[in-house]
Amino acid sequence: MRIGLDARSLFMTRPRGTGRNLRDAYQVLPRLAPQWDFFLYHQRQAAREQKHVAELAENPNVSLRRIDMPGDRFDLWFQVRLPLAAWRDRLDLLHAPANAAPLLCPVPLVVTVHDLIPLTVDGEATSTQRRRFEAGIRRAVGRAEHIITPSAATRAALCERFAAPLERVTVIPWAADAGVRRVLDESEAAQRESQVDLLRRRYGLRAGWLLNFSGASLRKNAERLLSAFARIPSEQRRRAPLVLVGCEPAEFRNQLTTLAEQLGIGADCHALGFVPHAELPWFLEGARAVLLPSLREGFGLPLLDAFAADRPVLSSRDDALAEVAGPAAEYCDATDVESIAAAITGVLDERRATELVRLGRVRRESYSWRATASALRQVYARCAAREARTRRRARALEAT
Helix, strand or coil: CEEEEECCCCCCCCCCHHHHHHHHHHHHHHHHCCCCEEEEEECCCCCCCCHHHHHHHCCCCEEEEECCCCCCCCCHHHHHHHHHHHHHCCCCEEEECCCCCCCCCCCCEEEECCCCHHHHCCCCCCHHHHHHHHHHHHHHHHHCCEEEECCHHHHHHHHHHHCCCHHHEEECCCCCCHHHHHHHHHCCHHHHHHHHHHHHHHHCCCCCEEEEECCCCHHHCHHHHHHHHCCCCHHHHHHCCEEEECCCCHHHHHHHHHHHHHCCCHHHEEECCCCCHHHHHHHHHCEEEEEECCCCCCCCHHHHHHHHCCCCEEEECCHHHHHHHCCCCEEECCCCHHHHHHHHHHHHCHHHHHHHHHHHHHHHCCCCHHHHHHHHHHHHHHHHHHHHHHHHHHHHHHHC
16 A cells, blocks of 8 residues: 655654654554555655654655645645645555645545644634635545544544534544653663753753743743742742743743743743754753643643653643543643642642652553554555445446
8 A cells, every 4th residue: 555644744854743743653654564655745855864854764665755846835735746746656545644635636635633723712823824724624524535633622623613524533642752751761860960951051941940832822821821930939939940942933932031020030930942852851851840731732742741751740621631631630720820820839749749740650651652653554544445445336337
């Protein structure tokens, strides 16, 4: 069987959510289906010096396909160039992993819908972006053989809002960043301490920080988190400073820094931009806890990364986050600053933190990249088989 993947996010210089997920899943999937051929389509020169690209290229059944669209406008790479490549490569199935389906596709299509956040959270998208996003979802529901969501919460929202048939939507959860656990497990205690100390000096941090994965999106709730942090006792702030990573663009970082100064917590709060992926294990290793008081998420990967690093977590009661964390989180009302502050105090309590780490270890066993890859393989096989049956019936009818 010949499987194609829109792998643009995987080949980004700094892969984020979708790209990192695809990287980890496709490290496993080709080995689970050695008799299949996988075609990974991208737009940029494959940076083979990047470890994850080099590892993918080593698989004998994986082909990296660079396809270009000169003067690419109006999303023509996705709408025209990718479907054309899928047809020319005689794919049995194409996987579009980013919330949309092309207008026309000559091969069976599987689409991943991560969330409906641009349509359900105010301020997440302009009216034009909302229209485009909704059009992509409607095409996915109408034209895809099957849809994948990372959480039952997203599947429920998709079926309710877009009347997607439940039997055509499969929940396939992601797992923790594969590199985090591997790096930490392979590192001796002295090496861990050295790496964390190096990170601390590089960014001017104090040890034992509270880690938040942030961003300019309002749903990340950074401003309420700062206000909540200002409400906990100053002694706790000094022992556990707040570190927010991923605060881009620079204007947003400056806004957070200004707000922290106004709240009187400037000395205990650090807003950082994007940090190298290789530093993720050490940010987690040096953290006392991971805080994720988001207003809305489609899944909640930072929770699993925290579990992989044996760190307690604070989470909002968002449906998708609660689905991932289960009992292994200190929960808060993301719209209530006092509730967030109380949860921060709770996660800093040593007895409670120890219990959360124990629960997190249990919880992380429910998520693995092998399980994710196996579920993807089953969906691919089922869709390709259904399409083959349809074609056989069509040929039989033509022959009568």
